[in-house]
Amino acid sequence: METRITGRVWKYGDDVNTDVIFPGKYTYSISDPAEMAEHALEDLDPSFAENAQPGDIIVAGKNWGCGSSREQAVTCLKEAGVGAIVARSFARIYFRNCINKALPIAICDAVEGVETGDEITIDFSSGSVTTPQGEYSFPPLSPEVVEILEAGGLIPYVRQQLHVE
Amino acid sequence: MGQTFVEQVLARKAGLEAVVPGQIVTVRPDKLLTHDNTADISSKFRRIGLDKVADPGINVIVLDHVVPAANETYATNHQIIREFVAEQGISAFYDVGEGICHQVLPEKGHAWPGAVIVGSDSHTTTHGAFGAFSAGIGRTEAAAVMATGKIWLRVPESFRIVIDGDMSERVMAKDVILYIIGDLRADGANYCSVEFTGEAVQAMSVASRMVLTNMAAEMGAKNGVVEPDENTRAWLAGRVDHAYEEVHADSDATYERVITYDASEIVPQVAKPHTVDNVAPVTEVAGTPIDQALIGTCTDGRLEDLAAAAEIVRGRQVAPGVRLLVLPASREVLLDAIEQGYVSDLVTAGATLLNPGCGPCLGAHEGCMAPGEATISTANRNFKGRMGSKEAFIYLGSPATVAASALTGVITDPREM
Numbered sequence: 001m002e003t004r005i006t007g008r009v010w011k012y013g014d015d016v017n018t019d020v021i022f023p024g025k026y027t028y029s030i031s032d033p034a035e036m037a038e039h040a041l042e043d044l045d046p047s048f049a050e051n052a053q054p055g056d057i058i059v060a061g062k063n064w065g066c067g068s069s070r071e072q073a074v075t076c077l078k079e080a081g082v083g084a085i086v087a088r089s090f091a092r093i094y095f096r097n098c099i100n101k102a103l104p105i106a107i108c109d110a111v112e113g114v115e116t117g118d119e120i121t122i123d124f125s126s127g128s129v130t131t132p133q134g135e136y137s138f139p140p141l142s143p144e145v146v147e148i149l150e151a152g153g154l155i156p157y158v159r160q161q162l163h164v165e
Numbered sequence: 166m167g168q169t170f171v172e173q174v175l176a177r178k179a180g181l182e183a184v185v186p187g188q189i190v191t192v193r194p195d196k197l198l199t200h201d202n203t204a205d206i207s208s209k210f211r212r213i214g215l216d217k218v219a220d221p222g223i224n225v226i227v228l229d230h231v232v233p234a235a236n237e238t239y240a241t242n243h244q245i246i247r248e249f250v251a252e253q254g255i256s257a258f259y260d261v262g263e264g265i266c267h268q269v270l271p272e273k274g275h276a277w278p279g280a281v282i283v284g285s286d287s288h289t290t291t292h293g294a295f296g297a298f299s300a301g302i303g304r305t306e307a308a309a310v311m312a313t314g315k316i317w318l319r320v321p322e323s324f325r326i327v328i329d330g331d332m333s334e335r336v337m338a339k340d341v342i343l344y345i346i347g348d349l350r351a352d353g354a355n356y357c358s359v360e361f362t363g364e365a366v367q368a369m370s371v372a373s374r375m376v377l378t379n380m381a382a383e384m385g386a387k388n389g390v391v392e393p394d395e396n397t398r399a400w401l402a403g404r405v406d407h408a409y410e411e412v413h414a415d416s417d418a419t420y421e422r423v424i425t426y427d428a429s430e431i432v433p434q435v436a437k438p439h440t441v442d443n444v445a446p447v448t449e450v451a452g453t454p455i456d457q458a459l460i461g462t463c464t465d466g467r468l469e470d471l472a473a474a475a476e477i478v479r480g481r482q483v484a485p486g487v488r489l490l491v492l493p494a495s496r497e498v499l500l501d502a503i504e505q506g507y508v509s510d511l512v513t514a515g516a517t518l519l520n521p522g523c524g525p526c527l528g529a530h531e532g533c534m535a536p537g538e539a540t541i542s543t544a545n546r547n548f549k550g551r552m553g554s555k556e557a558f559i560y561l562g563s564p565a566t567v568a569a570s571a572l573t574g575v576i577t578d579p580r581e582m
Contacts, residue, residue, distance in 0.1 A: 015351050015440060019548035023555075024527035028201060028231055029238050043550040063352035066385060067548060068527075069287040071303040092356045092387055093287055097303040144189050144317055155212055158309045164214040 001104060001149050005084050006121040007057040009114045010048060014061035018073035018094065020044040027070050036072050037079035054081035057122065059114050061087065065094025074101045084122055086110050086129055086138075099145050102153035108138035167415030169323035170390050171358035174298045174412045178281050186322040186421075196275050197223045197310050198284030200266045201230035204245040206285060209308035218253050219314035225257040225275045226250060227266035232522040234261075235530040264495025264521040267291040267379065267463040272497050274404040278393040278411040283307075283316055288463050288545065290386060293378040294371060295401065296393035296411060298358075301382065321387045322421040324354050325414075327363040330429035335579045337473065338373035339465055339543065339563035341365070342380040343434040345426060347444025355385030357421065360414060365428035366391055371400040372467040379464050380545050383441040433579055435541075436561035439549040447566055447578045455560070457540040458483075458571035460511075461492030461519070462526045465543035465564050468501050474568035475507035477582050483515030484574030490532045491516045492524040516571075528552045534559075541570045 020043040022036065030036055041048040058064075058077065064087035065073060074097045077085070084104040088111060098105045106122055106129060113133030114120060121130045129136045141149070151157035158164075168176070168183060176183050179190035199206055203226050210218070218224065226246065234240035243261070250258040259269050267288055270276055278296030282289065285307040292299035302316070310316050328341060346353070361377045369377075374391045381389025391397075393411050433447040460466070460474050471493060483489045491511050493499035499521055502508045512518055525532030526544045533553030534540055540552060540559050547559035562570070565579035572582065 015442075017440075017546075017548045019546070019551045020555075023550050025529055025533075025550075025553070027527070028242055028529065031205065043555040063355060063385065066351055067287065067546060069285060069289075069301045069303055071305060074303075089352060089355060091352070091385055093301050093303060096306060100303060100305040100309075142189060142319075154305050154309050155209065158213050158312050162213070162215070162312065 001124070003125045004121060004123050005057065005104065006119065007055040007083050008053065009116055009118045009120055010056055010058050011111065011114055011116045012044065012058065012060040015063045015066055016044060016060055017067035018065055018070050019067055021065065021073040022070060022076045024068065027072060033075050033079040036076035040076035040080045049080060052080040052082065055083045056081055057120060058082055058085045059111050061111050062089045064090050066091035069093045071097045071101065074098050074103055078103050086122065099148050100154035102149055104149065106138045108136050110136040166419070167417030169358065169418040169420065170360055170412055170414040171298060171321055171323055171388065174279060174281065175318060175320050184320045186320050188320045189317055190320060191315055191317050192281055193314055194223060194283045194310060194316055195280040196225050196282045197307060198225045198266055198270055198282060198286065198289060199307055200227050200286060201242060202285050202304055203249065204242045206304050206307045206311070207245065207249040209305055210311045213308065213312045215312050218311040221253050221255045223314065224255045225270055226255060227259045227263060227269045228261050229265045229522045230527065231529045232261040232520065262496060262520060264498065265463045265466065265523055268466065268494035268498065271295055272404065272495055274406060277401060277405045277409040278397065279409055283310060287382045288379050290382045290389045291375050291379040291463060293388050293390035294374040295397055296390060298388055298390070300388045321356050321358045323358045323360060323418070325360045325362060325420045325423045327423065327425040328361065328365040328428050329363045329425065330365055330427040332365055332428045332431070335565050336431055336433060337563040337565055338369060338376035340434045341428060341431055342377050343436055343444050343561065344431045346380065346384050346442050347434065349384050351383065351440060351442040352385045354381065356387055359386040359389045361389060361391050367394065370469060371396055372469050376464055383545055433563060433566050435566065435576060436547055438547055438558045438560065441546060441561065447562065447576065450560065450576050451578055453560070453576040454539065454574060455487060455541050455570055455576060456538040457488045457490065457532065457534065458567045459490045459525065459532065459540060459542035459544065460564050460567050461494065461524060462544040463494060464545040466492055466494030466498065468498050470543065470564040471502045471507045471511070472505065474564045475510035477565060477568040477579060478514035478572060479510045481514055481572050483571045487571055487574050489516040489571040490519055490524065492519040493521050495521050525552050541567050541576055543567050
């Protein structure tokens with residue numbers, strides 16, 4: 001896992017649910033991750049999928065990813081190029097899905113200091129987000145969680161644990 | 166020091182004396198619930214590189230999300246699952262028509278007090294109504310549980326929600342939980358274990374308790390739980406064929422929050438578009454025109470829900486231009502509703518009876534919405550775009566409120582019928 005990530009901000013509000021991140025009507029009809037990315041945030045911000053670039057960072061308010069357990073709500077963003085998500089808080093299943101899909105996250109109030117299009121840097125080793133408005137700190141993830149992120153997600157982690165060749 | 170429900174159950178499962186909130190434990194779940202997403206989970210499982218699941222005895226697989234298959238893609242998805250079930254020797258498999266996973270799992274005896282259940286569906290919280298620890302997980306995580314038989318869990322902080330007093334006439338468990346979600350908000354219990362207790366909860370049927378634990382997910386809870394009692398034991402008798410050890414919170418346990426509500430003060434509630442915590446008394450939205458009314462889903466598709474709706478529509482007709490859809494939560498519920506005459510009452514009044522399953526709740530088939538349309542539904546989510554068009558409006562209410570609204574064509578206070 002990269003310890004420092006710099007990218008362009010997409011700013012969103014509170015309680016963004018998984019239905020607007022990845023609509024339920026596609027959950028069984030789309031299985032190709034690249035196609036999932038075409039529908040990312042479709043019902044919230046149709047300009048996202050068209051304009052997202054590799055390394056972009058989503059910065060949001062509280063309870064990002066509430067609602068359904070659908071993992072495609074993480075996969076579609078990762079495939080769209082999102083390098084990390086920074087939010088005041090994450091819904092719990094979404095949090096676990098990010099870890100399991102190795103999408104780095106920071107629980108941080110940086111949304112106060114950014115606008116869409118700003119460039120910010122997340123430093124996971126020091127636990128800080130640097131924005132044009134100043135620096136915001138965040139707590140480190142637990143060692144168990146970091147181990148899964150560093151393995152590249154839960155599937156590679158389980159392979160390591162089970163010593164699967 | 167006393168321990169909450171979740172501290173006790175996770176400590177016992179992890180083989181530890183005691184655990185504290187924030188601690189991470191590894192446990193072997195008793196059951197792993199998956200549904201139509203089992204096809205994708207099985208492909209993730211294969212990517213791990215194993216041939217056989219760790220313990221086929223923990224798998225419970227129910228086809229419910231898009232049943233019967235709406236097109237070739239869904240049909241192929243179901244076919245992959247049937248092949249996986251046969252290959253892995255999974256016996257707890259329930260095919261098209263048995264019902265919604267959160268109804269079928271307990272009906273078939275896979276939930277019991279003290280059990281640890283994880284499922285690849287956010288409303289897996291439902292099974293806490295039987296005194297189990299039950300939480301939703303994602304697909305990759307479900308594949309990892311298949312491979313290892315284990316899962317890591319962070320011991321959550323606990324909330325104790327005390328609901329005292331008697332519920333008024335035509336007020337249902339759905340009204341109570343919507344009121345609480347409106348108060349605590351969508352992230353009010355994020356990552357927490359929520360214990361529901363108090364006189365009103367003790368007086369509730371098991372079906373009503375399932376409404377509370379089902380919707381605990383909508384306040385962000387990791388799990389919701391109701392302490393097992395005589396009602397629970399009676400419901401489980403003849404379904405669970407083994408002994409179980411109940412887990413009860415200690416009276417001196419430490420809670421992050423204890424919140425008390427008076428059920429007698431709660432009137433019928435409606436969640437307005439587009440969030441579940443956007444709650445108002447039905448009187449505030451009464452008169453809003455609707456195009457469709459939906460009674461069913463894992464929240465409110467049980468016998469008492471159909472009974473409440475049937476009582477209201479009996480001998481009357483659904484308003485012209487309104488589509489009333491009824492989906493019993495399971496085959497068992499459907500058979501009971503036929504026997505009680507509720508199906509006849511509803512269909513005679515103009516309802517369209519759909520097969521047991523998730524139906525249009527997730528916007529895949531059987532009653533999706535066009536732009537500008539409004540539905541009042543007994544489901545648990547009203548997010549933008551959830552039932553089809555993102556320009557449609559979803560209101561959530563109790564089966565009584567939905568039935569009353571179907572008759573008038575506008576959102577209606579069921580106490581007026």
